[in-house]
Amino acid sequence: MLFPRPLRDQHRAPYAEAVEAHARQDWLRLNVPGHAADPTGSDRLAHLMGQTPLRLDVPPLVEGLDLGDPNPMDEALQLAAEAWGARRTWFLTNGASQGNRIATLAARSLGRTLVVQRSVHSSVIDGLVLSGLNAAFIHPSVDAGLGIAHGVTPADLAQALEAHRDAAAAHVVTPSYFGAVADVRGLAEAAHAAGVPLIVDEAWGSHFGFHPDLPSNALDQGADLVVSSTHKLTGSLTQSAMLHLADGAFADVLEPLIQRAFHLTQSTSASALLLASLDVARQTLATGRKRIAASIDAAEDIRRAIRSAGRFAVVSDDFDRFPDITASDPLRVPIDTRSGGISGHEARRRLMRDHRVMVEVATDSAVVAVIGACSDPQPARFVGALHALPAPLGEQPIPSLLRLPAPGPVRMTTRQAFLAPSCTVRAQEAIGRISADTLAAYPPGIPNILPGELVTAELVDFFHRTVAAPNGHVRGAADPGVVTMRVVREGPLHL
Structure with a gap:
């Protein structure tokens, strides 16, 4: 499935619409939050944010919003599940980091060891601390020249699972920070052959599957539990994310475990602003095929211009030499700055200081620009700023100064x-x-x-x-x- 075909009308955003309607009414708010949506008593906050966010900032457990049967929140969650092809979806207000902690906590009931990609986000390690799971690490492929990690192969996962028969689950990351996409279908087959679920940290791929030119999403390829950092490229507010459970062989076991871990980690005062932004982001993505196409075209324009100028290299052009990489995210533009005579850190600093251009990340060797799935990135401005950067070393390739070190031996859990x-x-x-x-x-x-x-x-x-x-x-x-x-x-x- 290259593009979801949801059962419901994805043009609606029921929770966001209900919060908006609630905010238009003349309420005397004698409850929390303490600003009471009063622009006079909270004049500094109103000046900073505007009056509308104050009125939209309603507490949980409000009849007609998230209370009642059915209610707009339940409908919003069902719409999201159908859009991503999930059995059930949870809205998270503590980011994809919360999703990784939930996944790790839920896995503890299934076994003693998490077979996990070494290059996971640190929130997975937080989950190991909370759950008490042992960890068996699979090392990803590494581009030694750039000092960046990619993914793992199904064969490596199968080997690790064979060596750890007490495995609770397999936990992998795809796509990588640099846009490298792993063989999720093969990884799922390896995990299922070993009798364990596959957890995918798809934080950087929340937009996958919503356009034919994007990779399929992890759920569609057999993953059992998927962490989706919706704010990254899908456009919800920072700190908002989703967690998707597949309707597969492990669903009946995982669902109650996830629900318990969700209550353990989610704030009891979840922000209506974050929740509403998730609802709107789903609506925008599921109905925005033309806008997604425009963003993909803009990202390709950037890559084409970089290749044409000849000074810098596009990192993803070299992905085919890594056996774990099966595709790349077209909305990610990873750029090797070394051939342009400047380090990634210096390039990022000068882009911000001199051109007011922000990129997502810099390493010693590269910068990564990300294009929102329905955004207008102004390709000409970015390409112009990039090629206006000075070359302190006279256009000579500079070596990568920071190589990823090998981890030390494990002595304790x-x-x-x-x-x-x-x-x-x-x-x-x-x-x-x-x-x-x-x-x-x-x-x-x-x-x-x-x-x-x-x-x-x-x-x-x-x-x-x-x-x-x-x-x-x-x-x-x-x-x-x-x-x-x-x-x-x-x-x-x-x-």
Whole structure:
């Protein structure tokens, strides 16, 4: 299925429309939130955001919005499930990170070990801490020159599952930050042959399946549970996301587990603004085939112009040499800046400072521009700004300075190390000790060391070079410069 054929009228946004109608009424609000939609009492907030967001900011459990049988929220969830081809969909207000934590918590009832792609988002590692699951990591393919990770092959997944008969589930990431799409159908077949569900972090592919020129979505290819970061390319507000459950062999087992984990992780004061934006984003995507086509064309115009100018290279043009990559996201434009004589970090900094152009991510070697599925990215402006960048090294290719380090050996489970007594020591003194933290060069937020793994000299050197780079940042570090690291305290442990 290249394009969903939902059963209901996708032109409606029932929850968003109901919230909008509620906000138009003359309410005396003697409840939370405390601004009471009063522009005089909250004049600074009204000036900052406008009066409309204040009126739309209604609390949960309101008759005619999310209470009643049926109600607009239930209908909005059903529309989303049909649009993505799911048995059931949950709206998340704590991002796709919440979806990954839910998935990991739900998996704990199915086994003891999560077979998981090493280059997962750090929120999956948070889920390991919360669930107590052991982790068996599958290493993705890596472009050593660019220092970026892609995906895993069905054969590698099958091998990992064969080695871990206590597996609860398989958890993979596709597409990657750079737009590389894995063989989800093959991965699903490998997981199902081993008797476990396939969880897909499709955070960057929420738009997949809504146009013939886009890859099919993970549900359509056999995934059992899919995390969808709807705000990324589909256009809902930041921090909003969805979680989709397939109507497959594992649905009856997973659904109650997911529902319990959802209640554990979702705010009891979920934002009506975020929820309504999810409803509208689904409506826009499901009915916006022409607008999606225009965005795909604009992204291709950018790639075509970059190739024509000859200074920079398009990273996805080289994807065919990686066996795990079966397609690429046409709305992602990953650019190798080295051939243009400038690092990715410097390119990003100058694009922002000199041209007011923001790109999604920069590494030492590349930048990634993402095009919203129904947006107008102004290709000429971006291409012009890109090629106006100076070449500090005289147009000579520059080497990638940061290579991804190998993880240290595992000495404790993630949960054991995270909850163990810990202490902070100088980074050099941490070498050979067990990390108590998750540290990740960010973005893209892929963990380089996890709680329970040994700190190595290579990792310490990598972190120091990361923070020394322009805009370099290590998420989870004990201090911004990674001068110190938090390690498990030596001596007997009582967990």
